[in-house]
Amino acid sequence: MRIDKRRLYHLDWFLICNxxxxxxxxxxxxxxxxxxFYSGSYNFIxxxxxxxxxxxxxxxxxxxxxxxxxxYQSKWLYWSALFLIVLVLVVGMxxxxxxxxxxxxxxxxxxxxxxxxxxxVFLANILYQKKKENMVLGLKGIAGPxxxxxxxxxxxxxxxxxxxxIIILFTSLIMLWFVGxxxxxxxxLGCVGVAASFIVWKILLKPYQKMRIFSFxxxxxxxxxxxYHAKQAMIAVGSGKFLGKGYMAGTQHKLQFIPxxxxxxxxxxxxxxxxxxxxxxxxxxxxxxxxxxIKVAMNAHDxxxxxxxxxxxxxxxxxxxxxxxxxxxxAPVVGIPLPFVSYGGSSLLSVLASxxxxxxxxxxxxxx
Amino acid sequence: xxxxxxxxxKYKWCKLVLIITMVVLSLRLWDLQIMRGxxxxxxxxxxxxxxxxxxxxxxxxxxxxxxxxxxxxxSFNLYITPEDITDFSQTVDGLAKLLDIDREDILDKLKTxxxxxxxxxxxxxxDVTKDELAKVEVNRVYLPGVSIQIEPKRNYPYGKMMAHxxxxxxxxxxxxxxxxxxxxxxxxxxxxxxxxxxxxxAFLRGVDGEKRVEVDAMGREVRTLDIVEPxxxxxxxxxxxxxxxxxxxxxxxxxxxxxxxxxxxxxxxxALVSRPAFDPNKxxxxxxxxxxSAISMDPSHPxxxxxxxxxxxxxxxxxxxxxxxxLELGIVNKHTSYNCRGGFPFGKRVFKCWKKxxxxxxxxxxxxxxxxxxYFYNVGLKLGVDRIHEMADAIGLGKQxxxxxxxxxxxxxxxxxxxxxxxxxxxxxxxTVSVSIGQGAVWLTPIHLVxxxxxxxxxxxxxxxxxxxxxxxxxxxxxxxxxxxxxxNVRLKKDVFRIVKEGMKGVVNEPGGTAYSNRVQNINMSxxxxxxxxxxxGKGDHAWFIAYAPAEDPTVSMSILVEMxxxxxxxxAPVAKAVAENIFKVNEASSPREANLNENR
Numbered sequence: 001m002r003i004d005k006r007r008l009y010h011l012d013w014f015l016i017c018n019x020x021x022x023x024x025x026x027x028x029x030x031x032x033x034x035x036x037f038y039s040g041s042y043n044f045i046x047x048x049x050x051x052x053x054x055x056x057x058x059x060x061x062x063x064x065x066x067x068x069x070x071x072y073q074s075k076w077l078y079w080s081a082l083f084l085i086v087l088v089l090v091v092g093m094x095x096x097x098x099x100x101x102x103x104x105x106x107x108x109x110x111x112x113x114x115x116x117x118x119x120x121v122f123l124a125n126i127l128y129q130k131k132k133e134n135m136v137l138g139l140k141g142i143a144g145p146x147x148x149x150x151x152x153x154x155x156x157x158x159x160x161x162x163x164x165x166i167i168i169l170f171t172s173l174i175m176l177w178f179v180g181x182x183x184x185x186x187x188x189l190g191c192v193g194v195a196a197s198f199i200v201w202k203i204l205l206k207p208y209q210k211m212r213i214f215s216f217x218x219x220x221x222x223x224x225x226x227x228y229h230a231k232q233a234m235i236a237v238g239s240g241k242f243l244g245k246g247y248m249a250g251t252q253h254k255l256q257f258i259p260x261x262x263x264x265x266x267x268x269x270x271x272x273x274x275x276x277x278x279x280x281x282x283x284x285x286x287x288x289x290x291x292x293x294i295k296v297a298m299n300a301h302d303x304x305x306x307x308x309x310x311x312x313x314x315x316x317x318x319x320x321x322x323x324x325x326x327x328x329x330x331a332p333v334v335g336i337p338l339p340f341v342s343y344g345g346s347s348l349l350s351v352l353a354s355x356x357x358x359x360x361x362x363x364x365x366x367x368x
Numbered sequence: 369x370x371x372x373x374x375x376x377x378k379y380k381w382c383k384l385v386l387i388i389t390m391v392v393l394s395l396r397l398w399d400l401q402i403m404r405g406x407x408x409x410x411x412x413x414x415x416x417x418x419x420x421x422x423x424x425x426x427x428x429x430x431x432x433x434x435x436x437x438x439x440x441x442x443s444f445n446l447y448i449t450p451e452d453i454t455d456f457s458q459t460v461d462g463l464a465k466l467l468d469i470d471r472e473d474i475l476d477k478l479k480t481x482x483x484x485x486x487x488x489x490x491x492x493x494x495d496v497t498k499d500e501l502a503k504v505e506v507n508r509v510y511l512p513g514v515s516i517q518i519e520p521k522r523n524y525p526y527g528k529m530m531a532h533x534x535x536x537x538x539x540x541x542x543x544x545x546x547x548x549x550x551x552x553x554x555x556x557x558x559x560x561x562x563x564x565x566x567x568x569x570a571f572l573r574g575v576d577g578e579k580r581v582e583v584d585a586m587g588r589e590v591r592t593l594d595i596v597e598p599x600x601x602x603x604x605x606x607x608x609x610x611x612x613x614x615x616x617x618x619x620x621x622x623x624x625x626x627x628x629x630x631x632x633x634x635x636x637x638x639a640l641v642s643r644p645a646f647d648p649n650k651x652x653x654x655x656x657x658x659x660x661s662a663i664s665m666d667p668s669h670p671x672x673x674x675x676x677x678x679x680x681x682x683x684x685x686x687x688x689x690x691x692x693x694x695l696e697l698g699i700v701n702k703h704t705s706y707n708c709r710g711g712f713p714f715g716k717r718v719f720k721c722w723k724k725x726x727x728x729x730x731x732x733x734x735x736x737x738x739x740x741x742x743y744f745y746n747v748g749l750k751l752g753v754d755r756i757h758e759m760a761d762a763i764g765l766g767k768q769x770x771x772x773x774x775x776x777x778x779x780x781x782x783x784x785x786x787x788x789x790x791x792x793x794x795x796x797x798x799x800t801v802s803v804s805i806g807q808g809a810v811w812l813t814p815i816h817l818v819x820x821x822x823x824x825x826x827x828x829x830x831x832x833x834x835x836x837x838x839x840x841x842x843x844x845x846x847x848x849x850x851x852x853x854x855x856x857n858v859r860l861k862k863d864v865f866r867i868v869k870e871g872m873k874g875v876v877n878e879p880g881g882t883a884y885s886n887r888v889q890n891i892n893m894s895x896x897x898x899x900x901x902x903x904x905x906g907k908g909d910h911a912w913f914i915a916y917a918p919a920e921d922p923t924v925s926m927s928i929l930v931e932m933x934x935x936x937x938x939x940x941a942p943v944a945k946a947v948a949e950n951i952f953k954v955n956e957a958s959s960p961r962e963a964n965l966n967e968n969r
Contacts, residue, residue, distance in 0.1 A: 178378055235415065238400035238408025251416050251582070254590075272412075276401040280394060287390050294382045321389055328396045 007063075012296065012362040018289045019340065019355050023052065025270075025282065026341035032248045033262040033269040034343070044262065044343055051345035055352030062356030066364060071125045071304060078122040078148070084111035085155045092159070100159045110346035112156045112164040116171070117353045120311030122148065123172055127179045128304040138182045142189075145172060160206060163264075163336035167318050174318075175311045213332045229265075232258050234329040237271035237279075244275030262343045264335050267327040283324075290317045296362045305361040312354040416582045417593065418449075420489070421554075424574025425520040427601030429534060429564065431610040432638075432837065436525060438534050438565075443521030443653070444496045446504065447489035450478065452513035452583075459513050466503050466511075469493060480542050481555040491539075491556035495521060495653040515589075522558065522565075522652035526610075528645040529617050532673035533608065533637075533773065533835060535563015536648035538655065561651070562671075564604060564835060566774050571839050571847065574601035600842040607636035607837045615950050616641045616928075619943040624931035625910075626674030626814040628833070629947055632822035632916060632925040634852040635831025637771065639947070640815075642674040676769075676776040679811040680929060683900030683936070684739045684882075685914045686760075686806025688824060688868060691732060693759035694747045695864040702867050705731040708742035712801070719745055719801050722899065736871025737881045739897060741805050748804020753795055756803060757783035762858050763823045764830060765816045770855065771833040779816045782809040807901060818927035819855075821914040824872065825894075825922035827865040828858040872896055873919045876941075883913065886941040888948045892919035895926075895944060897936030908932035913940035917948045924951055 027048065034044040062070065070077075084102065088111055092099040101108040123145050130141050149172040157165040173189075181189070201210070236252035245251065250272035253261040258268050271279050293313030300306040316339045323338040325331035337347040400408060429438035446467070453459045464471040474492055481490040496504070496516070504514060522537045524530075537558045544550050544559070553559065559573075560566040577598030582590045607630075616627050620643045629639040646663050655663075663670055672678060694700045710726035712719040721727065721741040727734065735743035748756065760766060760781035768776045780786075782803060784795040802808030815833060822830050832853040839848040872894035875881040882897040898912030911933030916922040926944045933939035 180378075232415070234400060235408050235411045237397075238404050239412035241401050241405035241409055252412050271397075271401070276397055276405075279397050279401070283390060283393050283397075287386055291383075291386055294379060294386075298379050317386075317389075321393075324393060325396070328393075328400060330392075330396055 007363045010363045010366060012292065012359055015289070015292045015296070015355070015358060015362065018285060018292060022285055022289060022340035025285070026266075026338075028247070029266065029270050029273075029341060030262060030343055032250065032273060033253055033266060035248060035254065047345060048343055048348065051348045052352070054345075055349050058349060058353055059356035059359065062353065063360050063363065065360075067305060067308060067357060067360045068302075070360075071121055071128075071308070074118070074122040074125045077118045081111060081115045081118045082152055082155075084109075085115060085152055087111070088159065089155065098159050098161060100161050107345070110344070112152075112159065112161050112168075113344075113346035113350040114353075115152050115156070116164070116167060116315050116350050117312060117357065119149065119152065119168055119172065120175070120315065120354075121308055121357070123175055124304060124307040124311055127175065127307055131179055131303060136180055136182050137176070137185065139185055139188060142176055142181065142185065145176065161335065162205075163322075163334040166322075166334060167315060167336060170318055171311060171314045174314045175307065178310050179307060229259055230326075230329050230333055233265050233268045233327050236261075236268040237328055240272045240275040240279070242276045244271075244273045244278055247273050249273060260335075263337060264323065264333075264342065265327055266338050266342045267324050270341070271327065286320050290320070293317075293358055296358050296365075299365050300361050301365050305364070309358055309361045312357050315354055316351065416584075416590075418581050418583050418589075420517070420579045420581055422577035422579050422595065422598045423519045423557075424576045424598035425600045426522060426537070426558075426574065427568075427572040427603045427839075427842075429572075429604045429606065431606055431608050431613075433610065434605075435610045437530060437606070437608070437610070438522060438524050438648075440520035441523040442518050443494060444501055445491055445517050445519050446493040446496050446500075447515045447517055448474070448478065448492050449489045449513050449515060450481075454512045459511050462507065462511055463492065463504075463514060466507060467493060467496070467500050477555075488554075489515060489517070493654065494539075522648075524648045524652070527647050527649060530608070530613060530640075531563075531645040531648050532642040532675065533563055533640045534648060535565035535567075535773075536561060536646075536651040537565050538651045558652070563673075563773060564606075567772050568604055568836065568839070572601040572604065574842075575599040602842070602847050603840045604836050605838045605840060606835055607631070607634075607638060608640070608835060609638050612947060612951060613639040613641070615639075615946050616943060617643075619946055620930075623933065623939075624668060624674070625929045625933065625940075626676075626678055627926065627928040627943060628675050628815045628818040629924060629926045630818055630822065630833055632825040632830070632922050635822075635833050635855075636837065636852075637833050637835045638924065638951075640675050640835065642672070642676075642678070644668050644670040646670045673773065673775070674929070674931070675814045676771055676773055677813065678929070678931075679777055679779065679813055680902075680910050680912075680931070681808070681810055681900040682806040682812045682817055683898030683910065683912050684741075684744075684806055685817055685820065685896045685898035685912050685936075686810055686812075687736065687739065687744045687804070688820060688872070688896055689759045689763065689765070690744055690747050690751060690756055690804045691736060691868055691871070692824075692860065692864060693755050694751050695732065695867055696759075696860045697751070697755070699750045700732055700747055702732055702863075705729045706735075706743050706746045708740050710742075712742045712745040714745070714749075714801055715798055717798075732867055733871050733874060734880075736868065736896065737874035737878055739875075739882045744804045745801050748800050749797065751800075751804070753800040753803055754783050754785075756800070757781050757786070760810075762856060764819055764856050765812055769815050769819055769833050770853075771815055772835050772850075776815070777813055779813060780809060780811040806898060814927045814929045816927075817912065817914045817929075818925050821896075821916050821927060822922075822925040823856065823858070824865065824868055825916035825925055827869075828856065828860055829854060830856045869894060869919065872916075876915070877919075882937045883915075883941040883944075885937070886945040888917070888945055888952070891917060891948060891952050893917040893944065893948050894919040894922075895941060897941060899935050899937075902932060909934055911936045911939035913937070913944050915941075915944040915948070917952070924948065 030048060031045055088102050093101045093103055100110050126145055130137060153165050153169050236258055250269055252258055252272055253269045258265050261269055290313055297306045297309035300309055319336050319339050322331050323336050326333055337344055339351045425440040428436055431437055460474050464474055477490055477492055538561045540553050540557045540559045560569040578596040580593040582593060584590055612629055616639050620641055624643055627641045630637045650659050707729050708721050708727035710721050710724050727738055727740040730740045730743045765779045766781040767778050787793055787795050799808050803810055819830050832855050834850050836850055838846055841847050873892055876883045876887050876893045876895050883895050893915055895913055895915030900910040902910055911930040913928045913936045916925045928940040928943045930939040
C-alpha cells in the first residue's frame with residue numbers, strides 16, 4: 001500500500017517545521033552542553049543525530065499505516081513495551097543507581113520511554129471503544145485504563161524512574177479528563193489520589209527521592225546534594241540575564257556545577273547562554289508546537305484521532321513544563337527529559353513517535 | 369462530512385492552560401534573569417572564580433662571589449579548600465590515610481585558618497613527593513576540596529653549612545599572625561625565623577601575586593583568567609666568602625664551638641661558623657614535630673649560634689685588654705718585667721701560671737708571646753678591675769657588636785660597680801687576678817673577641833660586623849648598600865699598639881710562642897691563644913685563638929673557639945692557620961708559576 005499523494009499534501013508542515021526548529025535548537029544546545037566533556041563530545045551529537053534518523057524512519061512507518069489500523073493492534077504494542085520494562089527489571093543495566101536500560105546489540109534502550117506513546121494509543125483505543133457505547137465514563141469504565149496505567153507505572157517507579165512514571169500516570173489521567181468522566185468519578189478519583197499519594201510517600205519513594213522533595217521546599221536543606229544542584233541550576237538560568245552569556249559561553253554547566261546538564265537539566269545551558277530573550281522564544285516555539293498538537297486533536301477526523309493526538313500532545317506538554325519548571329526551581333527535581341532537546345536516543349525516539357502520530361492524524365483529517 | 373469528535377469545551381480549557389503555562393514560565397524567567405539576574409550572575413562568577421595567591425619567590429642570598437647560598441625551588445604543596453569539601457570525613461580521613469599524615473595535624477591546620485573565608489585554601493602539607501602526588505591525583509575524585517599548588521620553597525644548597533648565619537624560614541604560627549609585625553601575612557605563609565632570614569625578612573619577602581582561576585564544581589582549576597605576577601624578594605649579597613666559610617666549617621667537623629672571620633678595615637664578615645648546626649632545609653618543608661623536638665631538645669643546642677650567643681670566659685685572649693690599658697697608662701712599659709716561678713701567691717692562695725716551672729723574668733713582649741699568667745696577675749692587680757673594665761668597655765666588649773643577626777648576646781666585663789649592682793657585694797682583689805687572665809666573671813662571645821683582634825689590628829678602630837654587603841632588587845637596582853660603620857675609635861699612644869702587635873706577632877712567629885706551630889708560610893699572622901677553664905662543668909677547657917693577618921697590614925681578623933677543645937694553640941690556632949693559608953693562597957703562591965705571576969704584578 002502506498003501513501004496517497006494528497007495525504008502528503010495534507011501533512012502538517014507547520015508542525016514539522018516547528019518540531020525541526022526545536023530539534024535544531026536542541027542539537028546546537030547539546031553541542032554547547034557537551035563541549036565541556038573531556039572526551040567524546042562529538043559522540044553525543046552523532047548518537048543524537050543517529051537517533052533522529054531512526055526516528056524519521058519510525059515516523060515514516062507510522063505514517064504509512066492509518067492510525068486506526070495501528071490502534072487496533074495497540075494491545076500488541078502495549079504488551080511488547082510492558083515485556084521490555086519487565087525485562088529491564090530482570091536483565092537491565094545499572095547506571096547511576098538505577099536499572100533503566102537494556103542493551104540490545106550494543107545499543108542501550110530505555111523501554112519506559114517507549115511506553116509513553118504506546119500507552120496513549122492503547123488507552124485511546126479502550127476509551128474510544130467505551131465512548132462509543134456510553135458517552136460519560138463512570139468508575140467501571142475507567143477501571144481498565146487505570147489498571148493498564150498502574151502496571152507499567154509501578155514497574156517504572158521501581159527502576160527507579162520517578163519522572164517517567166509521573167508522566168505516564170498524569171498523561172492517562174488527563175486523557176480520562178479529556179474523554180469526560182462522571183462528576184462523582186472525579187470526586188472518587190480525587191480521594192483515591194490523596195490516599196494513594198500517602199501510600200506512595202510511605203512505601204514507594206526512596207529516601208533520596210524524598211530528599212529531593214524536601215530540598216525543593218527548602219533549597220538550603222541539602223546544600224551538598226539535590227538542593228545544591230537545584231540551586232546551581234537556578235543560578236545558571238538566572239545568570240543568563242537579559243541576553244544570555246552567548247552561545248558556548250555558559251560557564252556553570254561547562255564547569256560541571258550542574259549534574260545531568262546534557263539530559264534532565266539541559267534547559268540550564270540554554271537559559272544561561274541565551275538569556276531571557278532566547279528562552280522566551282524557546283518557550284513560544286514549544287507552546288506553539290503544543291498548541292498545534294491540540295489543533296490536530298481538534299481537527300481530527302474522528303474521536304479516536306482526537307484522543308490519540310491529545311494524549312501525545314499531553315506527554316510533550318508535561319515533559320516540557322515539568323522539565324523547565326524544575327530547571328527554574330519551581331518543581332522538584334525528577335528526571336524528566338526535555339522533548340527534542342535533552343540528550344538521549346530513547347527519549348528522542350519516543351517524542352518522534354508521538355510526532356508521527358500527530359502527523360498521521362492530521363494527514364488523515366479529511367478522510368471520508 | 370467531518371464530525372466534531374471531542375467536546376469543544378475541553379479545547380478552551382487547553383488554550384487557557386497553555387496561556388497560564390506561558391505566563392508562569394515567563395514570570396519565573398523574568399524573576400530569575402531580570403529581577404535577580406545580577407545577583408545570579410554574581411553567584412555564578414563566585415562559583416567558578418577563585419582568587420589564588422601566587423607566592424612570591426623569596427630573595428636569593430649570595431656570597432661575595434655571587435655563589436648561591438639560599439634560593440628557592442619549586443615545591444608541590446597540598447591544600448584543602450574547606451568550601452569545596454562535600455564530605456568532611458571522607459576528605460580529611462581519606463587524605464590522612466593516603467599520605468600518612470596525622471588526622472589531628474590536618475584538623476589543626478584547618479583550625480588555624482578558621483578565621484579566613486572557607487574559599488581560602490589551607491596548606492596541609494608542603495613538598496609532597498612525586499609518589500604522594502600521584503596518589504592524590506589518582507584519588508582526586510574522592511577528595512573534593514583537595515588541591516595541589518606549585519610554590520617556591522626555600523632551598524639551602526649547602527645544608528648545615530652557614531645554618532646559623534642564614535637562619536631558616538618556617539610557617540608563620542597563630543601567635544605571630546596576631547602581632548602587628550605580621551599583619552600582612554596569612555596562614556601558611558613562610559617567614560624568616562632565624563638568622564639573616566629573620567633579620568632581613570622585610571627585604572627578602574617579595575610581593576605575592578594573585579591569580580584568578582576558573583574552577584569547576586570539584587574545585588579543579590579549569591583555566592586561568594588573569595594573573596598578577598608576584599614580585600620576587602630582594603637579593604642579599606653577603607660579605608661572606610663561601611671558600612673561607614667552607615674551610616672553617618671543615619676544620620670544625622666533629623667539634624663544638626664558633627668562629628668569626630672578618631675584615632677589620634670594614635667589619636665585613638667573611639665567615640661565621642657555629643657548631644653543632646642544623647639543616648635549615650628541614651624547616652623549609654614544614655618541620656615535623658619529631659624533627660623539631662629532636663633539634664630543640666638536643667643537649668648540644670644546635671639552634672644556638674655560638675658565635676654570637678655563646679658566652680665563654682675568654683681566657684688568655686683577654687690579656688690583651690689588660691696589656692693595652694697598662695701600657696697606655698704607663699703602669700708598665702716595654703722594660704717592666706716580673707718574675708714568674710709558676711705561681712702567684714695572693715692572699716691565702718696561690719694563682720698558678722699555666723707553665724708549671726715558670727717563665728722566669730718576663731716583660732710585656734714575652735708575657736704575650738708565651739702567655740705568662742704571672743706577668744698579667746701583676747699587671748692586673750696594678751691596674752685594678754675598673755681600669756680593665758674601662759678598656760674592655762672602650763673596645764665594645766660589654767655590649768652587642770651590632771652584627772646583623774638577631775639575638776646577639778652582650779658580653780660581661782666586670783667592674784666594682786657591676787658587682788655591687790649585680791650581687792650587692794664589694795669587689796675582691798683576688799677576683800681581679802682572675803679577670804686579668806680572662807677568667808672569673810668575664811664572659812664574651814667569639815664575635816666580641818674578633819672585635820678585640822680587630823681593635824688591635826686597626827690600632828683602636830673597629831667597625832660594626834656586617835654580614836650583608838648590599839641588597840639588590842630583582843631588577844638589579846641597589847636597594848640598600850651597607851657602608852662600613854665605625855664602632856670604636858680609641859686613640860692610644862703609638863707605642864702601645866706597636867708593643868702589643870709585636871707580642872701577638874711573636875705568639876705565632878717566635879719560637880716559644882704559644883701558636884708557633886701554626887705559623888703560616890710567606891705571611892705573618894699575629895694572634896693570641898686562650899685556654900679558658902670551663903669552670904661550671906669542668907669537662908675540659910675552651911680553646912680560643914684570636915688572630916689577624918698579615919701582621920703588617922691586617923685584612924683579616926679571626927676569633928676561633930673550640931668548646932671543651934683543650935689548648936688554644938693546638939685546637940683553635942690550626943683553624944686560623946688554614947683560613948689564613950686559604951685567604952692568602954700561600955700554598956698556590958709557592959708553586960713556581962703562581963709565584964712568577966705574583967712577581968710580575
